[in-house]
Amino acid sequence: MFYWFLKFVAIGPAVRAAFRPRAEGTEHVPATGAAILASNHLSAADWIFMPLQLKRRVTFLAKAEYFTGTGLKGAAQRAFFSGAGQVPIDRSSASAAEGAIRTGIRTLHEGKVLGIYPEGTRSPDGRLFRGKIGVARMALETGAPVIPVAMVYRKRKLPFGKRITRVTVRFGAPLDFSRYEGMAGDRFVERSITDEIMYEIMTLSGQEYVDVYGATVKKSMDATGASAPDVVARLQPPPDEAADRAPTTLAG
Template sequence: MFYWFLKWIALGPLLRVVFRPQASGIEHVPAEGPAILASNHLSYADWLFMPLTLPRRVTFVAKAEYFTGPGLKGWLQKTFFSGAGQVPIDRGGADAAAGALLSAKRVLGEGDLFGIYPEGTRSHDGKLYRGKTGVARLALETGVPVIPVAVVGTDVVAPPGKTFGSFTRPVVRFGEPLDFSRYEGLANDRYILRSVTDEIMYAIMTLSGQEYVDVYASRAKELSKEKDAAAKDAQKAQGGSDVPDQRAS
């Protein structure tokens, strides 16, 4: 809990003074009881600014390795992530996704707020990508409301691939809670899971104003890298053909 104390007593006020984050729709977040906060994901700074605007703690899941390192470094790392509102992925799951679901259900079962990024990874270009259905499964299996969240400006503060970008005033918008109780008992229906996920992503898109792309963010990143690599290869090939052949001289 040391870092949690540090975050709110030292880092929190500093971030508020320097960046002056704005928030709207805080009244949609319950003062007590469980809820899922489903947010877009523009930057690694999202997990810092979004909880900073709320009086309640928001818990996320992180790799189990962050909590099991040996020695002083391992202890400091564990203290950092635990205090920052993160819990390890449950190793009892068949895979990382199942383990994350188990950890999330435990957090919600204790009446806390759970934060999740349905896109699964950060957007590399500022667009909003297709959501993974884990958020829908979590909502249907626990019966708790989903609060859509849009974080804007964090990709300016901390752009992808950089530790720090430039100063701006991040904005966090909380939407009205989404109730999916009408789908009770249908958590294993993949069509329902997709429908619920798409409804959540639409709510996030409405709040963020981002362009929506119906492709998973991880795949979009791969395609972008492939396109960049192809462009570089083409440029090299074009450059090579322009170099005069010196062998005849």
Template sequence: MFYWFLKWVAIGPLLRIVFRPHVEGAEHVPDDGAAILASNHLSYADWLFMPLTLTRRVTFVAKAEYFNSPGIKGWFQKKFFAGSGQVPIDRSGASAAEGALSAAKRILEQGDLFGIYPEGTRSHDGKLYRGKTGVARLALETRVPVIPVAVVGTDVVAPPGKKFGTFTRPVVRFGRPLDFSRYEGMENDRYILRSITDEIMYEIMRLSGQEYVDLYATRAKEESKRLDKEAAEATAQAKAKADAEAEDEQKKAS
């Protein structure tokens, strides 16, 4: 009940009035029964706007820290995330992926909608990155359809690294359900899992219009940070050299 209060009475109407999110293809999401909603991930605001366009609850996994922080603030934080469709998962250990899959299976077994970001993390530059195969394994083991989803504009509302951005009208597009029953019993075949994941990512790319990069987002972020660091060091060295040359010129002039 708290979820519905949060969505329709508290945050939902405010977001609808201010941002007026536009939805396309909502008819592809079933009125009942389990389904996986596989979405691109541009902003931390994605999990607010995508479920807002549906009448059904969408459940995601979230860091366990959001649910076990101490004090009054922790209590409100726990209520907020639990009420807005989040379930806790410890993502610090080596078994984090298995824990997330187990939580997802429980949700789908109940006939609910489960939201997942195959990229595994937010895109740092607006591009669409290679999907992780957990979404494919989940689809095969639960035998439920995968609905590709694209959110557009949330990175303008809440850019990476910032709490607030500028105003825009977010768009949420739902694609036709993808049926992978033809691969039943092949959930341990890594080539099949990669093929399914790539098919899902292609549909997300088609819906979002993003440029696709066949590289995991985490690695792309690391590479971007490395290049930024090298550029900063090169700039600092060039400045130091220029300052030294200017000082030498002053000494010669004097």
């Protein structure tokens, strides 16, 4: 109930009035049953804009710290993130990635819509970074279709030099990986599936693709003080090799 209060009363109307988000391809999201919404990640507000475009509730995986705070602030934070459709995951343990995958699989087995960011972090510089294979594992173990999603932000000029941000959420056609049933755990298959998903996101968003993990780039930026483009230039393979490693779709 609180989720719908946030969506239609507390947050939704204000967000729509301020940003006027547009949606394309919402018909690709199934009306019932499990589905994975795999999106690029450009802003901390992505998880607000995307669900506003859909009739169904979208569940996201959120860091456990949002649910463990103390005092009045902690209680308010727990209520907000729980009500907004977020599920806590512990990212501090050695098995954090496996725990997140298992939580996502459980959510999908409950017939829910799971929102996920395959890059694993917000883009360091607006480009699309390499996807992690957890999304493929979830799709293979549950049979849920994967709907690629692109968040597109554009600045629009207003009189007197002011600018506003216009948001478009694009939902692509569902990707069905049932032909790989029973192959969960095969890292080559999971890597190929993930690359196919990232290719579709790239096509929808129009972003440049970078064959490096975004988290690796951010870690190097923090350690060296270098900019994201400088770090990427150092980490990416030479141009001739990069062409071979760009996301590709699998043959049918």
